[in-house]
Amino acid sequence: MTTSQSEVGPSSPSRSIGTGGRVKGQTPGVPSTVDLALQVLEYLVESRAPVALTDLAKTFGTSKATVYRHLQALVKHGFARQDEVTSRYEAGIKLLLLGEALRERYSILSCARAQMSSLREATGQAISLSALINDEVVILELLQGRTVVEFGIRPGTRMDLHATAHGKTALAFGPAHLLDDLLASPLKKWTSETVTSASLLKIAIKAVQKQGWATAADGIVWGVNGLAAPVFDHRNQYAGAIAIIGSVHDIPDHPSKELIELVIGAAGQISRSLGYTKT
The missing domain is CATH 1.10.10.10 (Winged helix-like DNA-binding domain superfamily/Winged helix DNA-binding domain)
Known part of the structure; x- marks a missing residue:
């Protein structure tokens, strides 16, 4: 499928x-x-x-x-x-070669590959890595999971800030102006579960900041969820996020402690590889 x-x-x-x-x-x-x-x-x-x-x-x-x-x-x-x-x-084909060369310039990708593979082996789910580029959350890499579901995300895919786990993570830990800029326009309602209320989104982002991870069950597509955690660089600034993606059956809106620890652990390892030192 x-x-x-x-x-x-x-x-x-x-x-x-x-x-x-x-x-x-x-x-x-x-x-x-x-x-x-x-x-x-x-x-x-x-x-x-x-x-x-x-x-x-x-x-x-x-x-x-x-x-x-x-x-x-x-x-x-x-x-x-x-x-x-x-x-x-x-x-x-030259565009592909140039694109691969450009992706390697984002050091988060080279530092994250081993952790992405380990996280896939531990969870069986698809693994995605994003970075914040020109105030947009962009997918840098996707590893398909061990399930029958295959996701059509490609490197370069832009993520909705309010309706995806990657996006909510960026809003919570990225530049403060991201949320203000986002709320300057109406939020798109992809499904009945998409958060389009400014007040509710602010509450959700505060929760992400407190707990250190984000989910977005049914936010874009029914039956699909992501669990993301932030990655920080040597300046102790937001560099991107790593996430597992799968069905809401495997990744519920309130994931198991084990899944959360695995994703946060992978994000922490990548952060340390980028020179992050927790203050």
Whole structure:
């Protein structure tokens, strides 16, 4: 059984098309050469299947000749590839190589791999690692568990702050402005269990700060929960979180003491590897 959603929500492309077929956020007027090339590249990365030249031209509201020139440059440098049979385009392998190199720059990932593997062996559940990047909680790595459920989270997936265990952990231990910024807009209600009340969310975050861990049962997807604990760096500042993800049967909203100790223990080991010293 495979699910394309987990406690982090949809993993499908989030590009939204505005008036006239242009992508929202596109530079007003005629986009520059670099603007369009980067937008095409991002679209290819987020697409689940190769895309036809005609469809790309329609999406970006420009001519096929213009898009074709950008695609040929991307193909030349390995950022895109063209299927020899269908002539459709998709993201190239060079992006994967660059992405792996960039992920390694986040030292939390290299320090966490051994603990992630050990935690999976101890719990049998899927293990995810996140970091706070530009005030967004982003998944750096996922290890699938030993259960029949497979989660569709990918490195780079952004986590909802109010509806996921990773997000609540960031709100509790990350920069104070995260919660204020989040509550400046209405909170999305994914399920009937999603916390959308500002007052209730504040109470929940205080509880996370006190207990040192967070859960988010049914927050994004029914039947799925996560149990996360914070990771701190050598500056004694929030660096990210490690979590186990599974069914609410295996990870209830109030997890067993054993599960909590395992997750907090793994987070503590990673923190110490990053140079954290408890004050």
